Each structure stands twice: as C-alpha cells, then as structure tokens.
Amino acid sequence: MSQTTRLTDGRKSFEVKKYTFSTEVIPRLSCHDPECEERIENGLPVVIPDANLVASARHWNLDYLHDNIGDGKFMTYFSNSKKFKYYDDKKCPNIKSFKKPMEQEELTFDEFVKKINKGKSKGQRLYLQQTLNETVGKNIVSDFLGFNWNWVTAQQKKNSFGPLTNNMLLIGQEGNITPVHYDEQENFFAQVYGYKRFILFPPEEFPNLYPHPTYHPCDRQSQVDFDEPDFEKFPKFRNASGFETVVGPGDVLYIPIYWWHQVESIPNEGHTISVTFWYKGRPTPEKVTYPLNAHQKVAMMRNIEKMIAQALNNPDEVPEFMQNMVLGRYT
C-alpha cells in the first residue's frame, strides 16, 4: 500500500502520495507582505495568492478556450503513463539506445479536445504545452492584455531579471505528472484552473537528484523516479529533502531559476490550466563574490560538461573521459 499525506492550498485540502523524502511547506504570502518581496529577491520560492496575475483569465476552461483560442497549432504530448518526461529531440541522436518517453504532435485545439476523449479509452494521456502566440482569438488577446503586467514587470525590474521569454499555456489531464527537473529561467507560474502539487528542491540538491548528462535528451531532468527510487544506483537520493505546496486558481508560485520541481495535476476537476511567465536570469554580477552559490556552481558544471562533450566531438567518449578525470583521483 502506498502511503498518502494531506496538503492544502489554504482553501481545499487534498490527499496526495507520500514519497520517500521529507518536505517542508512553501510559505504562502500576500504580495503586499515584505517577506514575500524578500523571498523573491533572495531567490526563494513563495506562493502568492493575491497577485491577480491571471485574474482576467479566471473564466478559462476547456469549453471557453475551445470557442475562443483560434485555429492555431498546439504542441501536445502523449504518454502511456502518468509521467511526461521532457526530452530534447535534437539530443536524441546522442544516445543510441534512447527510447522516447512520450510522443509529441501539433494539434488544433479542437483536435486536442477530441483526442483527450479518444486517449481515455486507450489508457493514453495528453498534455498540451504551447507558447501563447499571435494566432489566438480576440477574446484571448483581451484576457492576455488584462494580465497583471504591472505587478509582474515590477517584479522583473526590482529583481533585475532579464527579458520575458514566453508565456506557456499548459493544459493537462488530472493525474498528469511532470517529473522532477530544473529550468534555466526564472518563473512566475500562474495557476488558472484546477490544482497542482509542486515539489521543489533547491539547487544545492544537485548531487542528490542525479541529473542526466547535459548531452542526454533528458538534460536537466533527474534520473530518479520518485515512485520507485533506485537507491543502489542513486544512494544520495536518501539525503534529498524538499519543499512542497498546492496551487489553485489565482495562485502564483515563484520558481527560482535552477530550482528543481516536480508538478502533479491533482485529480479534482478533470484537467488543469496554467500559464508560465518565464524570464531570463539576472546578468552575472560584475564583481563575483565567493564562495559561489549552488546555482552558480550548477551553471559552471553545465558549461564544463558541455565544453568536454564538444571537444571530444563524440558523446560515447564522455563517460570514460569524465571517470578518468575524477574516479580514484577526487574520490
């Protein structure tokens, strides 16, 4: 029997699966609370219930989007399990034995809605993940313009984030899971419809989470499966300890750059709808201070790994090269 635990978003409470690691709750703070500002400034996650970032989209649901989103194409992922583990198509040739963990196809919104129902009979799940673009209909444009750009742009300026790179629309079936990974951008994650469980780990947890090599299609994703952790292969995963929360309609979660996150659409209203606000990170400071922080060290490791892979010009040679460099010398 798998154990469960209860999590709340402050309004509703949910029974969720209990994993092997311990977690603390991510603080939920008003956008007017100085502590909320402090956390964002210090690169710490916080749930903000009253930023009204996507209040203009509070009426969004599948029917409304179906009628208003237009005839554009939406990248949709198909998985035969609950998990949607991201992979980079361009890196697939680097690993000959790599089996794609999911399929992807660009669909119109109408096709997406129809395929959700077809998928159900085949035990196949869908997850739409598409950057909002100019193909959307006029009502969606108007909702988009009504986002609280004042608040989010003020945050960007105050915290010296780089430019906004995109707003990704995510529509997932309940039960869908985005396995644990980190992104190289700052993210104000806005929940529109339904509830999502977020499990976060700070960049310091890099050694406990065993990310795939940078040249692997699943770069930035952990190799550890939370449902069946292989402690022999990944012994330090026993030391992992994280943070978690549930976000519901109207909530914003600040996910700091390089913070690990697993995201689970909680079974409740059939599906979930979210919009991301991704920003480039802060510029590297002119005067570096020491010791470097964990996120700077992760960025450095990535650069060194990429340099080695590029210099060898053959991904197959990287593991032995890395081992020769480290094993028995630094271990």
Ligand SMILES: O=C(O)CCC(=O)C(=O)O
């Ligand atoms: O909501 C999800 O399923 C994934 C979201 C995510 O990974 C992100 O916003 O960076």
Ligand SMILES: [Fe+2]
């Ligand atoms: Fe992410």
